[in-house]
Amino acid sequence: MEEAFGYSVEVLKRLVSIPTVAPQGDHYEEAAELLARELESMGFEVAVERVPAEYQREKCRHASENPRFIVYGRRGEGGPALHFNGHYDVVPGGPGWTVTEPFKPVVKDGKLYGRGAIDMKGGIAAALGAFKALQLSGAWPQGLRLEAAFVPDEEIGGECGTGYLVNGMGVTPEYVILPEPSGLEKPWHGHRGILWMKVRVKGRTAHASTPWHGRNAFLLASAIALDLQQALAAMYAGRRSKYRIEPEESARPTVSLGGEAGVTGGGKTNQVPGEFYFTVDRRLIPEETVAQARGELVGVLTWLSVKHGAEVEAEEVISAEPAINEPGELYEALREAARQSGRVIGQPVVCPGGLDMWYYTVKGSKALAYGPRGELAHAPDEHIDLVELRFLVEAFARLPLTLAGALQRRT
Known part of the structure; x- marks a missing residue:
């Protein structure tokens, strides 16, 4: 286990040093090649799939023109698949770092610092470390196929990552683990949905010295935004998910303008502004759908355009459905693997943010997200605690064995 953990740390350093920033994707191919080599070295049959340019143009409007690559590995034949999914894209490094620069990984005081250390190259490194532990021990599971998919663009919706893996390549495993930063106390068995919209309010441009010749789109947009916030707050007040979502405030629909x-x-x-825009970030509870949320937003904006006598346009930017599933034996196997690795985990809860999980659950996969603490994801001085990384390597190495055992007992 110590050798596998050391391998995991070294792989994580190499991954963090590759600036795989979305949506630019300048270094995606470099990361994909590294990940493919590592899987191949552990006996996986690996394919590196380039997302077709036509699909990318049609489905991935927020991606740059740089190519997108999916790394898909399989080991074993027959039986159901236990599939590890990790996204290798990251958000920009940003300012405010004090320990190191974003893409110069450093280990200090038992923590590894760098952009993506938590979200989610650390999760990828934990999965690879688990595969290394299985390789070193020779304890590959019987009656269970192992899979790994390392994908881009989760940070911008996942259409050219997990979306293409599932819908374009037809990969629909029975069981899925996403090593996202859930915290080690309990896994996520679902997530809220997301709808981003861009609202444009049109006035009339004029010279600022003669403002009566124009109509100030900024003032119109401000009034419409305030009314929109109040109308949606009233609409959502009576809604609350029946599922356990943490933090508790996330159990209701939310909107941020x-x-x-x-x-x-x-x-x-x-100059008197002739057109002003603002964005809408709408988060959906599992009982809602994107179509419902979109219809409500457009309906309120249509009413407000009449109320204020203004031309209003709304454009969808990104959307993803909520996900919820009952992972059953996958959760029981993860709980047992965690227990054998020295930790007791609680019942699954719903993630307040968005994940790639929904691409799998709509196809019938049982899925859980489980990984390190995520407080500093996307923040300066992002880091992963190496004690947590070591635990994840061990727990993920035990998981295929506990799941295979559970499935054998069922039959």
């Missing part, structure tokens, strides 16, 4: 906002095409101090 104005994460991005500005004068379309850029403004000037001496």
Whole structure:
């Protein structure tokens, strides 16, 4: 186990040093090649699939023109598949780092620092470390196929990552583990959905010295945004998910306005803005659908356009359905693997954010997300505690064996 853990740390350092920033994707191929080599070295049959350019243009509007690569590995024949999914793309490094630079990994005080150390190259390294432990021990599971999929673009919706893996390549495993930063106390068995929209409010441009000749789109958009917030808050007040979502506030639908906002095409101090935009971030509880949320937003905006006498347009930017599943034997096997590795885990809860899980659950896969603490995901000085990484390597190495044993007992 110690050799496998050391391998995991070294792989994580190499992964963090590759700046696989979404949506640019400048170094995706380099990361994909590294991951494919590691899987092949442990006896996996590996395919590196380039997402077709036509699919990328049609489905992945927020991706750059750089190619997208999916690494898919299989080991073993017959039986159901236990499939580990990890995304190798990361958010930009950003300012504010004090321990190291974002893509120069450093180990300090028992922690490995660098962008993606938690979200989620650390999870990928834990899975690879688990495979290494199985290889070193020779204890590969019987009656269970092992799979790994390492994908891009989760940070921008996943259409050119897990979306293409499932819908384009037809990969629909029976059991899925996503080593996302859930925290080690309990796994996630679902996640909230997401709908991003861009709202444009049109006025009339004029010179600022004669503002009566124009109609200020900024002021119109501000009034519409305030009314929209109030109308949606009233609409969502009576809704609460029956599922356990942590933190508790996430059990209700939420909306956030104005994460991005500005004068379309850029403004000037001496000009009355003729068009202003703002964004809407709507999070869905598992009982809702994207179509429902979209219809509600468009309906309220249509009413507000009449109320304020303004032309209003709404464009969908990103959407993903909520996910929920009852993982049954997968959870029981994970709980037993964690117990054997020295930790007791609680009942699954729903993730307040979004994941790639929904691509699998709509196809019938049983899925759990389980990984390190995630407080510093996307933040300066992102790091993973190496004690947690070692635990995950061991727990993930035991999981195929506990799941195979559970399936054999059922038959």
